[in-house]
Amino acid sequence: MHSTKSTLLFVLAMTTIVAVVLAGMSTGLKSIHDKNEALYAKKATLSAVADHLGMDFSSITNEQVIEVFNSQIEQLVLDAKGNVVPQAQVNELYKGGLAENIDLGKEFKKPGDEQLYPLYIYTKKDGSKYYILSARGKGLWDAIWGCIALKDDLNTIAGVAFDHKAETPGLGAEIKDNPSFKKQFIGKKLYENGAFRSVFVRKGGAKDPVYEVDGISGATITADGVTEMLKRGLKYYEPYLKTVKG
């Protein structure tokens, strides 16, 4: 029979070994994990302009994603007043200093006038530009976020990509997995007669052809989260969009 002392010793030894093995593995693989994570985020950003890449997005390779990002995408960091923040200044907060390094979840915890927003400008081979904005909000269970690509009139949506942390598969997760939900956003407009209106995800079906899309059955709260995220998140870019429009 085992004495209390030997039981304690066994448990202690086991915990130590397990802790060392797992900690070692986690640190050892960290650089690869970070690389995968960054690539995944890049691909998600690109999927907002999937129809305008000039290649089949479903079979895009990692190398192509990086190549498009390096050659056709300009990354800007904006402050609350719509000014472009120089990279050196962003560097103090985020390693890398690029739009892709910005963590919106962290930014939204800061006071409003100190927040920074990432912006990607994708230049198509024919010279037309697409502005990819980022937004972040709450779904039913946890965070949801998305990229919204605008055409160069800075009003019409060219494509969207959503992602979520823990929405229910088959219900809330449809905002990411259901292509026909995302397709609805294409051609929708953000401004009505110059005033910001945003796009509304309406339960029971869109009533306005330009500013509303159909909701998802069984995912009302997630859909409301998308509406809120767009309304609040895209508004932050208004000062910048105004300066570009001139």
Add this chain to the structure above:
Amino acid sequence: MATEVLTQKENKGFSFGKKERALLTDPLNDNNPITVQVLGICSALAVTTGMKNALVMSIAVVFVCLFANMITSMLRNSIPKSVRMIVQLVIIATLVTIVELTLKAVAFEAYKQLSVFIGLIITNCIVMGRLEAFAMANRPYESALDGLGNGFGYGIILLAVAFFRELFGKGSLFDYKIIGGSAEYLIDTTQSWLFGWYAPNNLMVLFPSAMFVIGILIWVHRAWNPKLVDIS
């Protein structure tokens, strides 16, 4: 079941005879963890929307089953009886975390899709059940075979369920488009004279269909295998 009777006295070497073969093949058929013991149903419902997810999950469970059984069996004489469940859980959790970290490094997309379900292997009754029922009483060699057998038994059902769900729900297998309403598919239902009436059934992708498919599989399995017929 017959597999539990094996003791260390009967076997000394690493021979592969009738008993060892039974350890591997029993869980595939007569003692299948899903269709006969009805364990691990939760994950079988969740990850069977596509063959790819089911395959990754199966490989993960085979790995965890194999090594959890082996390690537990190696330690079986030194594990204090009063904390044996906790020790088993720690062994399983460690292996699952290793699987998770590895997947995150080599198959990131699959990792993103399976997300919570990989972590939930820890609570998969098949793994814990085999440790308690078999590995605590048998040598590492037999335990490894038993772990492999049960992992495969789980995987084979997972793949079978995923086959029906993906084929009839999405019209594809391993994301390779087989049948559907556009030119991208192997059989284009808008063109084919034979399959013009066919349309993929979205219900098959949702969870309830997994219940139906597993239920039908259990029924067919019991009807087909005479050993499973309940005489009472």
